[in-house]
Amino acid sequence: MSTQIVMDRSGDTRHALDINDHAELALAEKRFLELTGAGFTAAARSGLGEPRVIKNFDPTADETLFFPRLVGG
Secondary structure: OEEEEEEEOOEEEEEEEOOOOHHHHHHHHHHHHHHHHOOOEEEEEOOOOOEEEEOOOOOOOOEEEEEOOOOOO
């Protein structure tokens, strides 16, 4: 089981997916493309907990965290 976590101003939303289910996998890839296209940064965490920024959908990632651009002023 893999999880996509989307951070926003209201907190986070978690989307669990079974990578063996083609429909769920397609939806997860669509979500990845929509979020990164909207400016979110995607970071995947491996089983060891080491995060890495990713630019392409990785269905093998245990967790993928999406966070919006930080805006300062």
